[in-house]
Amino acid sequence: MSKQPERAIPVRVDRWKPENPLLDSVINKYVDEARRDACDTTGSTGTLTGGALVLIAFGVVLAAGSGNPILAIVVVVTLAVLGLAFTGVQSPPLKLDALQILEPMGGPGNLPAGYLVHPLAWKAGMPEYLVGVPDRRLRIAVHLCRMHPGAVTDLLRLVERAEKHVAESKPGKDFSPEGRQAEVLRLATKMVEHQVRNPVLARR
Incomplete structure (x- = not known):
């Protein structure tokens, strides 16, 4: 099945869009929370933390065994850089379910009608809602x-x-x-x- 082309944010002839700082701040809050949750579910945080602990332990052992702490630091830093590069390439894309971002508010369809033309709503699941x-x-x-x-x-x-x-x-x-x-x-x-x-x- 062919993928539907992505819709652009509609713009009214008069260029009007709603102004509601309080509601905007709530939407921004849910967008930020959804992105944080998506990052956590990829396992990247746990992977990086575990890798850092392993490198620290390796550095301590290497410094003690070689008697050269500078060499140990250089090796650990090099391995850390290579590890971060590998993680960046191998990490899966964030799986963000846009329709769930505003679920606590009842979903994008529960926003005031004027938010059909608000860019913030289109970052919080409106395109998916309008499919x-x-x-x-x-x-x-x-x-x-x-x-x-x-x-x-x-x-x-x-x-x-x-x-x-x-x-x-x-x-x-x-x-x-x-x-x-x-x-x-x-x-x-x-x-x-x-x-x-x-x-x-x-x-x-």
Whole structure:
């Protein structure tokens, strides 16, 4: 199966993106924790610690046996450099499950809708969360994310409902793909405006 091309971070026409320093700091915290956990699971830390202890013991034995501590230091340093180089080549890549980064917050889909266009969200699993979402749906969601009062997943579901309604009821006169998209955007915009006036409906 061919790999899907990596999506670029969507950018709104007005270049807007949400500003929430508190939420950003929380996301950064989870990203850092996920990276640390990924590093720990590779075993690199334990390997380096064990190797360092072995080299120290070897250096002590060599210095005592040869009577030349300088030679022992040179040998130990050389072996350490070679060992680090080998570890860097042989270590497996970090296995970071991006969808798990924001799991304590409910996942990327639970972020406010505006985070569809926030670079930080795209470092914390948003591309993986959007796998399977058609580009046409994402474009409309990006257009509406600034005004939508709910979460990313709520907005995507709203746009999907608008798509289904347009496909079934066939409103308008332009039945080209562009015309259908315009109808979906028109309907989805009305739905979002209704939710803005009635916030309790935003998560339905």
